[in-house]
Amino acid sequence: MSGTPAPPDLSRLVPRDLVAELLAIARSGGAEFADVFAEHTVLTGLSFDEGRVKTASYSVLGGIGVRAVIGEQTGYAYADGYSAEDAREAARVASRISREGRGAEPRAFRVVDAKAPFTLSAPATLVLDEPKRVDLLRRADAAARGHDGRVHEVSASMATSAKRFLIANTDGVWAEDTTHLSRLVVSALALDGNERQEGFAAAGGCVEADYYTSERTPESIALEAASGAVLLLSAREPEAGSYPVVVCNGWGGVMVHECFGHSMEGDTIRKKSSIRATQMGQKVAADGVTIVDSGLIPFSRGSFRVDDEGTPAQRTVLVQDGVLVGYLWDRLNGALTGNASTGNGRRASYRDYPLCRMTNTYIEPGAHAPDELIASVKRGLFCKKLGGGSVNPADGNFSFQVTEAWQIEDGKLTHPVRNATLAGNGNDAMLKIDGVGNDLAIDGTTGSCGKDGQWKPVGVGQPTVRFTGITVGGTAV
Amino acid sequence: MSARHATPEALLSHAAAALERAKAAGAHVADACVESSRAFTVQVHGGRIETLKQSGTLGLGLRVIVDDAVGFCSGTDLSPAGLDDLARRAVALARFSTRDADNGSPTPADAGTYAGADLQLFDQAALELPVERKIDLALELERIALGADPRVTRTDGALVSSSGGAFAIANSHGIARAWEGTSVSAWVVALADDRDGRQQTGVYGMTKRHLADMASMESIAREAARRAVSRVGARSVPAARVPVVMSPDIAASWIGEMYEAFTGEAVIKKSSWLTEKLGTAIASPLFSLVDDGAMVRGLGSSPYDGEGVATRRNLLVDRGTCASFAYDHYHARRARTALTGNGIRGFGSTPGIGYHNLYVPAGESSPEAILKSVDRGFYFDDQGSFGFNPVTGDYSYQAQGFWIEKGELAYPVDGVTVAGHSLDMLKHVAAVGSDLEFRTSTACPTLLISEMTVSGNG
Numbered sequence: 040m041s042g043t044p045a046p047p048d049l050s051r052l053v054p055r056d057l058v059a060e061l062l063a064i065a066r067s068g069g070a071e072f073a074d075v076f077a078e079h080t081v082l083t084g085l086s087f088d089e090g091r092v093k094t095a096s097y098s099v100l101g102g103i104g105v106r107a108v109i110g111e112q113t114g115y116a117y118a119d120g121y122s123a124e125d126a127r128e129a130a131r132v133a134s135r136i137s138r139e140g141r142g143a144e145p146r147a148f149r150v151v152d153a154k155a156p157f158t159l160s161a162p163a164t165l166v167l168d169e170p171k172r173v174d175l176l177r178r179a180d181a182a183a184r185g186h187d188g189r190v191h192e193v194s195a196s197m198a199t200s201a202k203r204f205l206i207a208n209t210d211g212v213w214a215e216d217t218t219h220l221s222r223l224v225v226s227a228l229a230l231d232g233n234e235r236q237e238g239f240a241a242a243g244g245c246v247e248a249d250y251y252t253s254e255r256t257p258e259s260i261a262l263e264a265a266s267g268a269v270l271l272l273s274a275r276e277p278e279a280g281s282y283p284v285v286v287c288n289g290w291g292g293v294m295v296h297e298c299f300g301h302s303m304e305g306d307t308i309r310k311k312s313s314i315r316a317t318q319m320g321q322k323v324a325a326d327g328v329t330i331v332d333s334g335l336i337p338f339s340r341g342s343f344r345v346d347d348e349g350t351p352a353q354r355t356v357l358v359q360d361g362v363l364v365g366y367l368w369d370r371l372n373g374a375l376t377g378n379a380s381t382g383n384g385r386r387a388s389y390r391d392y393p394l395c396r397m398t399n400t401y402i403e404p405g406a407h408a409p410d411e412l413i414a415s416v417k418r419g420l421f422c423k424k425l426g427g428g429s430v431n432p433a434d435g436n437f438s439f440q441v442t443e444a445w446q447i448e449d450g451k452l453t454h455p456v457r458n459a460t461l462a463g464n465g466n467d468a469m470l471k472i473d474g475v476g477n478d479l480a481i482d483g484t485t486g487s488c489g490k491d492g493q494w495k496p497v498g499v500g501q502p503t504v505r506f507t508g509i510t511v512g513g514t515a516v
Numbered sequence: 517m518s519a520r521h522a523t524p525e526a527l528l529s530h531a532a533a534a535l536e537r538a539k540a541a542g543a544h545v546a547d548a549c550v551e552s553s554r555a556f557t558v559q560v561h562g563g564r565i566e567t568l569k570q571s572g573t574l575g576l577g578l579r580v581i582v583d584d585a586v587g588f589c590s591g592t593d594l595s596p597a598g599l600d601d602l603a604r605r606a607v608a609l610a611r612f613s614t615r616d617a618d619n620g621s622p623t624p625a626d627a628g629t630y631a632g633a634d635l636q637l638f639d640q641a642a643l644e645l646p647v648e649r650k651i652d653l654a655l656e657l658e659r660i661a662l663g664a665d666p667r668v669t670r671t672d673g674a675l676v677s678s679s680g681g682a683f684a685i686a687n688s689h690g691i692a693r694a695w696e697g698t699s700v701s702a703w704v705v706a707l708a709d710d711r712d713g714r715q716q717t718g719v720y721g722m723t724k725r726h727l728a729d730m731a732s733m734e735s736i737a738r739e740a741a742r743r744a745v746s747r748v749g750a751r752s753v754p755a756a757r758v759p760v761v762m763s764p765d766i767a768a769s770w771i772g773e774m775y776e777a778f779t780g781e782a783v784i785k786k787s788s789w790l791t792e793k794l795g796t797a798i799a800s801p802l803f804s805l806v807d808d809g810a811m812v813r814g815l816g817s818s819p820y821d822g823e824g825v826a827t828r829r830n831l832l833v834d835r836g837t838c839a840s841f842a843y844d845h846y847h848a849r850r851a852r853t854a855l856t857g858n859g860i861r862g863f864g865s866t867p868g869i870g871y872h873n874l875y876v877p878a879g880e881s882s883p884e885a886i887l888k889s890v891d892r893g894f895y896f897d898d899q900g901s902f903g904f905n906p907v908t909g910d911y912s913y914q915a916q917g918f919w920i921e922k923g924e925l926a927y928p929v930d931g932v933t934v935a936g937h938s939l940d941m942l943k944h945v946a947a948v949g950s951d952l953e954f955r956t957s958t959a960c961p962t963l964l965i966s967e968m969t970v971s972g973n974g
Contacts, residue, residue: 089785091614094866096588097605098577111561116570119592125572132570135647169612192785228787228907237787237907279755279935279971310561312672314713390571429901433672433707433717434747436930438900438914460903462914462933466714512903512912512933514969516755 146211238267277513339483401500405475553681718744879948909938
């Protein structure tokens with residue numbers, strides 16, 4: 040068996056005349072707009088756990104979803120599989136959102152003309168067969184175990200997703216595309232007496248097969264996980280309180296994603312549930328802070344040629360030098376507010392209607408060397424690795440789990456710190472930035488963002504950034 | 517796509533067809549899990565329908581064992597050709613897995629037969645709740661929330677949904693089990709105006725198997741509005757070590773996070789902070805923890821688990837003592853211990869260890885008496901999403917709630933964190949409330965933890 044077989048030709052499984060018929064049914068109740076989203080996704084997984092290949096898996100997820108829209112109202116239905124009869128039933132259910140009037144005449148399909156932000160010649164999903172993947176995982180396992188005698192257990196896994204989709208709508212949009220995502224994850228458990236700590240590292244994205252042998256080798260991923268676990272064995276508890284915090288570049292951008300990005304999504308702007316809805320042109324971040332969302336970042340999980348509504352990916356500036364200059368829009372929320380979609384209409388699968396979502400969201404680089412940002416802190420925390428984060432966009436409360444941090448004393452990193460949580464309110468977090476580094480990195484390897492129950496791959500990024508004061512949770516007072 | 521989910525019998529026949537093909541393709545042992553569901557969800561916002569959504573799911577997962585090695589495939593194409601493809605791929609994949617004599621699927625003798633009470637998982641009234649009725653209920657939820665207090669000037673929407681589904685599990689040892697169930701949900705998010713253009717959130721709702729078990733829309737909407745309004749004017753407090761009263765929602769979230777430490781997989785790998793604690797005192801004698809797969813009308817109840825093993829009530833913590841761990845078939849074999857009925861799976865994945873209905877049995881103290889007993893402390897009733905370390909039990913969450921002075925809620929608090937270590941927290945459980953209520957499959961009464969660290973910038 041070679042790697043994942045190439046996805047089938049969807050327009051053969053779901054022909055144009057069927058798509059046109061589904062759109063007509065969906066509009067039959069009077070809907071102004073309708074779209075059809077068909078998908079065929081192959082997911083594979085290999086887990087190497089406790090020194091053995093535990094499972095090898097292969098799953099196919101496929102079906103058709105139909106949406107009908109009138110004003111701010113959406114009807115949606117999907118059916119698993121490609122049965123024309125099931126799809127017609129889904130279209131009939133969706134059409135019921137509208138009970139009167141006659142929908143606009145659909146336009147003839149024209150294929151969306153959008154240039155791919157990057158292309159893959161030999162994606163890992165297609166090229167790496169099972170023996171090659173097992174070999175990568177064995178190498179990761181051996182490297183993590185060999186790092187330190189205190190590494191007791193190692194778990195390495197590789198997951199891939201090859202997704203073919205087709206989107207067509209009553210505006211005449213017709214687009215088909217394929218995305219290839221892969222990820223290699225290692226977790227290492229270190230034990231020392233009664234102490235136990237876990238370290239974690241991941242690499243991947245929308246990448247070529249040779250990424251895992253040249254750019255991020257299994258050994259480099261394993262070393263990051265194993266050394267992280269061992270380091271935490273000797274880490275101290277954080278001091279509770281509010282003080283200066285420096286956040287690492289790359290994945291540290293999860294803060295701008297949660298603290299700021301969610302409040303810029305078009306649904307919350309249109310419904311005015313976001314504090315940002317009335318802040319266009321106002322100062323929302325410190326001087327020198329520029330924030331961008333771009334679906335065009337090479338090899339990131341958050342990038343694509345067209346979004347899940349067929350709109351080409353683009354770069355959108357949200358904040359220019361501290362001032363709010365733009366929002367993110369999907370088709371529905373854009374149309375209701377007189378804005379064009381910014382290519383941020385995204386859905387987890389054919390089982391979901393699109394939501395307004397971020398792609399790759401990041402802070403542009405500033406002038407400071409990262410060391411300089413740390414050197415000027417008398418007493419504070421340097422967050423080197425962040426775990427998950429969340430925000431409540433309505434009230435702005437956010438939190439982040441910091442998996443590896445360092446105490447800063449008199450401008451120097453003195454000792455590792457574990458179990459810290461950062462908390463605050465997104466309404467003013469970007470105003471508390473008082474230093475932006477020159478070391479921008481965008482992490483498109485592993486992020487997934489959850490919204491309304493839909494999980495979607497995203498990239499996040501920033502240079503090293505310093506905040507004047509953030510509440511740090513800890514047990515030491 | 518019919519309006520109803522497939523019958524249990526239809527799913528069993530899909531499972532039997534898949535097992536036959538797995539055997540023909542060379543599997544020594546195989547099990548097939550089939551799911552069908554129909555759900556219809558109504559969301560309203562601003563007095564109007566925002567979305568109507570119908571979901572129609574049908575899928576099959578096939579696990580095969582060839583020479584003690586596992587291969588797994590799942591898909592949504594249940595045609596003969598589709599099942600042939602799944603079976604051939606699963607057998608081919610098994611060649612890449614490591615042989616392990618503990619791989620397998622339970623025999624009917626190991627799995628047992630469910631002989632408990634009628635679980636009443638299925639409600640015709642929930643299944644047949646008309647779309648128009650769901651729309652009316654959702655509109656009513658939002659309208660009452662908006663009318664409950666002048667400071668609630670908008671909502672983030674109200675949702676009402678109902679679903680019906682069937683599940684089948686069959687294996688090559690002769691197990692063939694199937695059942696069906698329903699659920700109904702109602703949730704609303706009230707937003708209250710606060711100073712400087714800010715707003716506060718109040719979320720409330722529930723999911724039940726039977727329509728008749730739902731609280732009134734009136735009481736759900738009023739509770740959401742009460743939560744939002746109660747937080748208006750919240751401020752931070754300075755760092756301090758104080759008693760913390762966990763609301764039932766916060767306490768339920770904590771026991772859900774702690775569950776992983778009770779799984780046989782984590783214990784075997786020593787990645788559990790409860791490794792080697794079996795039979796020892798890990799908590800205050802006031803604290804017990806139960807996982808009950810056989811709770812009548814329980815949202816997480818089913819007569820069998822995802823491997824066909826009969827479910828039961830398992831006591832994980834018995835008055836402070838770590839009493840048992842939870843297993844699926846593979847890890848029970850690894851540990852040379854009895855099956856506990858915790859092999860949980862959907863059609864798209866291999867079984868993993870999970871709970872059914874996880875709860876702390878009610879204690880003696882009323883929530884009012886618990887509050888009265890605290891001279892100075894924190895009432896914790898909302899939190900961020902990340903803050904638990906499953907390997908160490910370290911606990912540190914962004915928190916919202918109220919400052920307690922002399923047994924009363926003095927003022928609302930946000931911009932703080934609450935931190936501790938689960939083993940310390942368990943030992944410091946100083947009171948367990950009498951207010952146990954199931955709104956999802958995890959439930960806990962009000963808990964008083966005698967000391968935790970609250971951090972803030974007040």
